[in-house]
């Protein structure tokens with residue numbers, strides 16, 4: 001009788017808690033403004049010296065995060081350790097380098113910039129130049145700029161355009177229509193050319209196609225360029241030379257070859273485009289300074305409750321690194337604190353970890369939850385790239401990624417941004433959760449900028465994990481229509497990647513709670529979904545998950 005009674009009570013309790021989970025679906029009481037605030041303030045303290053990867057302050061921040069996970073009872077994620085070591089290499093090209101084409105000499109900085117992917121201090125190239133249009137090989141778009149024999153490209157220096165081919169009236173959705181696909185990003189161009197066995201690439205810069213001026217290319221390539229350190233067993237192909245050239249210099253080079261750059265660019269906008277040998281040889285003696293450094297991703301895991309599903313995962317990501325100590329601003333401040341970018345995301349993901357531990361046992365998610373705090377995001381998503389290349393938990397078994405880079409410090413909104421949700425089964429989950437809260441999804445207002453390719457979810461998407469990156473809403477409660485754009489512009493202009501991205505007393509934390517709670521709810525539904533989530537069959541990342549049923 002007693003047993004029977006206990007069983008009944010358990011049944012009633014179970015039914016009740018299920019009912020609560022289904023009808024309310026809100027977890028606001030699991031999050032605290034004060035905790036988020038104090039974590040953001042602490043992680044952006046000058047004592048962490050801007051959290052550069054491999055620096056004392058940066059690695060201390062990583063240790064703090066691991067310590068917080070441990071206190072919460074989140075288990076170490078990497079075979080008993082909270083740390084996944086990440087080895088990085090940085091190169092800085094000699095600014096006196098020249099690129100010689102025929103009898104013309106092109107000047108580093110003014111005409112072109114170059115950095116090696118070989119991770120050696122000296123590279124010597126003497127190779128034929130071939131124009132390959134957009135440099136894209138995309139079977140799902142039935143587009144291939146690499147026509148003919150592989151020998152046309154092996155060991156050559158390939159000259160190409162940035163961005164992806166424009167949509168046409170017949171094919172308005174070609175390469176994502178107005179939006180940028182990954183095929184338009186310069187990182188893709190380098191990777192694809194390396195896969196084709198090229199020795200080097202020269203990207204033709206135009207402000208229009210790149211979305212930023214030559215000064216940006218010049219500054220970012222004139223300094224240290226980071227890469228994942230190549231191990232002896234790493235078979236990832238690489239380029240001896242990765243280079244950008246100004247449009248003027250490219251025009252001059254094509255004239256040397258007796259070709260018309262504009263005509264060739266027009267031809268490259270169609271599928272019938274044929275690569276063009278320029279009949280010229282480029283020579284470069286590229287000397288570089290080289291340095292190695294060691295850093296760490298932080299990984300923790302909260303095991304799922306379902307014996308069958310606990311070996312499948314939802315992964316939450318936030319980068320802990322920022323830019324360290326650098327050039328002083330006009331107030332003499334040299335510490336790039338990275339309070340918004342990304343102490344905020346770290347605080348949010350830590351809060352999500354805590355919320356999971358506070359859920360009643362009956363609501364513990366079926367799949368396991370992984371917390372990945374990456375290093376070297378600011379150096380080119382390298383910690384996430386490392387994780388994607390050497391995953392601790394199989395990408396095939398990882399159902400979704402929720403990435404938080406930044407956060408809403410300006411108040412409550414009627415909408416929520418989930419960059420990339422429309423690419424996969426994550427979308428209906430986001431819609432359900434927002435509908436429960438009478439909220440809407442904030443659309444990407446600048447699809448042409450390819451924001452999806454600019455934070456840590458992206459390397460995870462490339463290995464087939466359906467991913468979203470959380471963005472601020474755009475419709476602030478009680479604020480004017482242009483408030484979101486104004487705050488965004490103000491931050492971008494005055495604080496983004498500057499020493500003044502510091503903790504501010506006028507920040508509000510209700511918006512961070514709202515954004516974090518929704519992100520948590522999305523992760524929770526993904527962890528409990530009946531099947532693993534998939535990319536839409538038309539999406540460029542669907543081919544990275546061939547075995548997902």
Ligand SMILES: [Zn+2]
Pocket residue numbers: 319341342377405406
């Ligand atoms: Zn960031």
